[in-house]
Amino acid sequence: xxxxxxxxxxxxxxxxxxxxxxxxxxxxxxxxxxxxxxxxxxxxxxxxxxxxxxxxxxxxxxxxxxxxxxxxxxxxxxxxxxxxxxxxxxxxxxxxxxxxxxxxxxxxxxxxxxxxxxxxxxxxxxxxxxxxxxxxxxxxxxxxxxxxxxxxxxxxxxxxxxxxxxxxxxxxxxxxxxxxxxxxxxxxxxxxxxxxxxxxxxxxxxxxxxxxxxxxxxxxxxxxxxxxxxxxxxxxxxxxxxxxxxxxxxxxxxxxxxxxx
Amino acid sequence: xxxxxxxxxxxxxxxxxxxxxxxxxxxxxxxxxxxxxxxxxxxxxxxxxxxxxxxxxxxxxxxxxxxxxxxxxxxxxxxxxxxxxxxxxxxxxxxxxxxxxxxxxxxxxxxxxxxxxxxxxxxxxxxxxxxxxxxxxxxxxxxxxxxxxxxxxxxxxxxxxxxxxxxxxxxxxxxxxxxxxxxxxxxxxxxxxxxxxxxxxxxxxxxxxxxxxxxxxxxxxxxxxxxxxxxxxxxxxxxxxxxxxxxxxxxxxxxxxxxxxxxxxxxxxxxxxxxxxxxxxxxxxxxxxxxxxxxxxxxxxxxxxxxxxxxxxxxxxxxxxxxxxxxxxxxxxxxxxxxxxxxxxxxxxxxxxxxxxxxxxxxxxxxxxxxxxxxxxxxxxxxxxxxxxxxxxxxxxxxxxxxxxxxxxxxxxxxxxxxxxxxxxxxxxxxxxxxxxxxxxxxxxxxxxxxxxxxxxxxxxxxxxxxxxxxxxxxxxxxxxxxxxxxxxxxxxxxxxxxxxxxxxxxxxxxxxxxxxxxxxxxxxxxxxxxxxxxxxxxxxxxxxxxxxxxxxxxxxxxxxxxxxxxxxxxxxxxxxxxxxxxxxxxxxxxxxxxxxxxxxxxxxxxxxxxxxxxxxxxxxxxxxxxxxxxxxxxxxxxxxxxxxxxxxxxxxxxxxxxxxxxxxxxxxxxxxxxxxxxxxx
Numbered sequence: 001x002x003x004x005x006x007x008x009x010x011x012x013x014x015x016x017x018x019x020x021x022x023x024x025x026x027x028x029x030x031x032x033x034x035x036x037x038x039x040x041x042x043x044x045x046x047x048x049x050x051x052x053x054x055x056x057x058x059x060x061x062x063x064x065x066x067x068x069x070x071x072x073x074x075x076x077x078x079x080x081x082x083x084x085x086x087x088x089x090x091x092x093x094x095x096x097x098x099x100x101x102x103x104x105x106x107x108x109x110x111x112x113x114x115x116x117x118x119x120x121x122x123x124x125x126x127x128x129x130x131x132x133x134x135x136x137x138x139x140x141x142x143x144x145x146x147x148x149x150x151x152x153x154x155x156x157x158x159x160x161x162x163x164x165x166x167x168x169x170x171x172x173x174x175x176x177x178x179x180x181x182x183x184x185x186x187x188x189x190x191x192x193x194x195x196x197x198x199x200x201x202x203x204x205x206x207x208x209x210x211x212x213x214x215x216x217x218x219x220x221x222x223x224x225x226x227x228x229x230x231x232x233x234x235x236x237x238x239x240x241x242x243x244x245x246x247x248x249x250x251x252x253x254x255x256x257x258x259x260x261x
Numbered sequence: 262x263x264x265x266x267x268x269x270x271x272x273x274x275x276x277x278x279x280x281x282x283x284x285x286x287x288x289x290x291x292x293x294x295x296x297x298x299x300x301x302x303x304x305x306x307x308x309x310x311x312x313x314x315x316x317x318x319x320x321x322x323x324x325x326x327x328x329x330x331x332x333x334x335x336x337x338x339x340x341x342x343x344x345x346x347x348x349x350x351x352x353x354x355x356x357x358x359x360x361x362x363x364x365x366x367x368x369x370x371x372x373x374x375x376x377x378x379x380x381x382x383x384x385x386x387x388x389x390x391x392x393x394x395x396x397x398x399x400x401x402x403x404x405x406x407x408x409x410x411x412x413x414x415x416x417x418x419x420x421x422x423x424x425x426x427x428x429x430x431x432x433x434x435x436x437x438x439x440x441x442x443x444x445x446x447x448x449x450x451x452x453x454x455x456x457x458x459x460x461x462x463x464x465x466x467x468x469x470x471x472x473x474x475x476x477x478x479x480x481x482x483x484x485x486x487x488x489x490x491x492x493x494x495x496x497x498x499x500x501x502x503x504x505x506x507x508x509x510x511x512x513x514x515x516x517x518x519x520x521x522x523x524x525x526x527x528x529x530x531x532x533x534x535x536x537x538x539x540x541x542x543x544x545x546x547x548x549x550x551x552x553x554x555x556x557x558x559x560x561x562x563x564x565x566x567x568x569x570x571x572x573x574x575x576x577x578x579x580x581x582x583x584x585x586x587x588x589x590x591x592x593x594x595x596x597x598x599x600x601x602x603x604x605x606x607x608x609x610x611x612x613x614x615x616x617x618x619x620x621x622x623x624x625x626x627x628x629x630x631x632x633x634x635x636x637x638x639x640x641x642x643x644x645x646x647x648x649x650x651x652x653x654x655x656x657x658x659x660x661x662x663x664x665x666x667x668x669x670x671x672x673x674x675x676x677x678x679x680x681x682x683x684x685x686x687x688x689x690x691x692x693x694x695x696x697x698x699x700x701x702x703x704x705x706x707x708x709x710x711x712x713x714x715x716x717x718x719x720x721x722x723x724x725x726x727x728x729x730x731x732x733x734x735x736x737x738x739x740x741x742x743x744x745x746x747x748x749x750x751x752x753x754x755x756x757x758x759x760x761x762x763x764x765x766x767x768x769x770x771x772x773x774x775x776x777x778x779x780x781x782x783x784x785x786x787x788x789x790x791x792x793x794x795x796x797x798x799x800x801x802x803x804x805x806x807x808x809x810x811x812x813x814x815x816x817x818x819x820x821x822x823x824x825x826x827x828x829x830x831x832x833x834x835x836x837x838x839x840x841x842x843x844x845x846x847x848x849x850x851x852x853x854x855x856x857x858x859x860x861x862x863x864x865x866x867x868x869x870x871x872x873x874x875x876x877x878x879x880x881x882x883x884x885x886x887x888x889x890x891x892x893x894x895x896x897x898x899x900x901x902x903x904x905x906x907x908x909x910x911x912x913x914x915x916x917x918x919x920x921x922x923x924x925x926x927x928x929x930x931x932x933x934x935x936x937x938x939x940x941x942x943x
């Protein structure tokens with residue numbers, strides 16, 4: 001019973017620069033993510049954290065730089081391809097189907113894994129039904145894992161915010177991702193909800209060996225659960241290392257607390 | 262929807278398969294089978310394919326039959342034996358209702374050991390005492406939460422050698438040498454049993470009727486917890502008493518959702534299941550109970566009053582949000598049900614054909630759907646106990662046709678003293694003693710019990726045992742009560758709180774307080790009267806209920822203090838007090854303790870101010886000191902009193918709330934007044 005060992009680099013970005021017209025969102029960012037680790041990206045508002053995730057995710061296409069994922073080097077990623085390659089993400093502003101039940105929302109995360117055609121699924125014959133049962137089992141494991149059994153049939157829109165975040169995580173987990181990108185998973189939560197979410201993130205990492213890349217505002221949370229931290233400020237990387245190293249980095253302290261000029 | 266259909270199918274097949282060669286009476290007849298391991302062996306032999314325990318896992322009900330359970334239990338037993346667990350050793354069991362924890366109880370008993378279930382929500386430090394006291398070497402626990410607690414207190418409990426866990430989640434990184442998974446334990450056990458094929462059967466043979474079967478730690482609100490030692494004889498006697506009185510058979514369904522460490526849950530889900538052979542279902546999690554109960558459709562049900570109250574409140578809130586037609590229909594048929602429902606259920610009084618017809622219609626439109634909503638569609642017998650239940654609450658469930666009955670019991674009596682008989686149910690009594698139980702009232706008013714169910718003693722604490730169990734075997738319950746003319750026991754208060762008025766009339770403060778608290782507008786009451794001429798009361802209104810009432814009457818108010826001082830509110834509370842007095846006057850023993858004067862307190866009693874315990878029990882001595890001036894005024898002629906109440910605010914500052922409180926006289930009724938004969942009978 002030993003912890004999962006942190007492995008080799010699974011994802012690395014090199015020299016990424018992204019601009020929107022005249023606004024330079026990211027300039028020359030490089031860092032890597034090792035297999036099975038919890039990697040945090042932190043920084044003040046507007047530092048370019050979400051943009052960085054969107055680059056990895058393929059939503060934004062950087063003007064410069066390369067992304068290497070599992071040995072494959074690319075200049076830009078494609079969202080559909082990224083998902084199929086085992087990178088899942090959650091969103092800062094929830095993007096769940098509010099009118100659908102928790103169960104159905106998480107089921108949508110299995111979409112990429114479904115083999116049978118839409119017609120076969122609709123009439124649920126033979127293989128399609130067997131496939132649905134298998135997917136349902138996976139989803140039930142996730143529901144059990146995230147402790148949301150009481151809300152299986154509840155429309156997501158009726159759940160409190162903290163639980164919606166959990167469902168969002170569940171949907172990402174349904175893809176059985178290799179790498180999980182979490183965009184501010186604790187934003188807007190109270191202390192207790194944050195603690196719960198931390199536990200789930202660590203458990204996901206521990207149980208499934210999922211590599212986690214997370215963006216977070218709350219420094220305390222990040223330092224507690226991350227193996228390594230990247231710090232961005234105004235689109236530039238100003239720090240990278242273990243939580244302790246980052247905590248003592250003068251540039252980071254300045255960025256967070258401000259400096260006297 | 263798939264879960265539902267799958268679960269339902271699973272249930273149905275199991276039921277179809279059920280072996281039913283025996284009638285109901287047979288299961289009650291446990292003559293030579295006088296220990297738990299023998300009961301288990303018999304079920305495995307006689308109804309091997311009958312479901313024994315169920316758990317919802319991944320949304321689907323998983324079922325184990327009696328023969329499968331025996332197989333699992335043997336594996337656990339072997340595992341425990343291989344760890345050195347032997348006759349007389351204690352095994353701690355900590356967690357929710359889980360099949361594996363039930364098997365662990367059986368496994369310990371099979372080896373002649375003593376299972377000690379502990380409350381799973383207790384803090385780590387609270388577990389230290391029982392673990393040390395019982396010299397626990399092996400604990401079987403549910404999950405990481407419990408493992409963490411035990412590892413935390415490991416330094417204080419050096420005897421604890423093994424912690425067996427059911428759910429491995431989150432434990433991957435733990436390297437404590439004490440940890441063993443449940444699977445690994447069973448694996449060891451299967452190996453052990455293969456090598457020693459006769460061992461378990463020999464051990465079962467050695468187990469005697471009078472041997473200790475289990476130990477329960479009392480919650481210990483007063484001083485340190487005490488381990489209540491119960492023998493096979495105690496528990497099996499208790500179980501048989503219920504089985505025979507209510508004809509409980511192997512076909513019952515029960516959902517176990519209260520803590521296993523509570524004697525009530527343990528007696529009904531473990532002991533009774535092993536005597537009658539019915540199936541116990543374990544909910545998916547604590548939060549899914551309301552969903553799971555509807556899927557299981559229990560026929561045998563029990564709940565403390567607080568749970569019943571919570572469900573009623575939910576129904577009422579949902580009804581207020583319902584459409585006009587539904588709401589009207591609900592209230593119309595509930596009024597009818599209150600009038601005739603209880604009578605129809607008891608079958609003791611005549612109900613006219615028109616009412617019967619209307620009730621049948623109501624069943625179709627309201628009662629049926631409502632019972633389904635509550636998961637009570639199939640409930641045949643429902644018990645409530647633990648504390649006093651309000652008459653309205655009690656009548657609500659009975660009028661729906663749910664056969665709710667009260668019982669009275671304690672851990673020390675193996676959960677058996679009194680129980681209502683079918684058809685003779687009343688909200689204000691706890692029924693007559695069960696067959697085989699002797700109950701008498703001591704000079705002091707204390708209830709004494711003697712039966713084969715009375716416990717062996719407190720573990721390693723002969724002094725405490727001697728205090729409550731006398732040489733003739735009578736157990737002193739510490740409750741005060743009396744028998745009414747029908748032979749029903751009525752519990753009125755804790756014996757130490759019961760006093761006398763100056764003229765010698767019995768004064769039971771909690772009884773009076775409960776009577777008033779059952780009115781929705783009253784939240785808290787403190788009654789005074791010991792050594793005085795008459796009884797008086799200090800009342801806290803329920804600010805939500807009274808506030809709501811005030812809003813509907815367009816009565817403006819500016820918070821609790823303002824509302825509590827309103828003339829109209831006094832009138833409202835006066836009505837409640839007078840109704841309570843009317844009720845009291847019908848009872849010759851209590852008619853003298855009607856409430857003569859009352860005051861509505863301008864501040865809410867609060868645990869932060871030391872006036873209540875954290876579980877909202879009134880701290881009489883502190884209140885008597887703090888509010889001495891008000892109490893004196895209650896016993897004077899004055900119709901008001903000025904008072905500064907000291908309060909502590911949530912940020913730690915303290916202050917005072919000043920008010921001029923009105924004191925009102927209530928109406929007192931003559932004892933046994935004929936118009937008072939409306940009681941709560943049904």
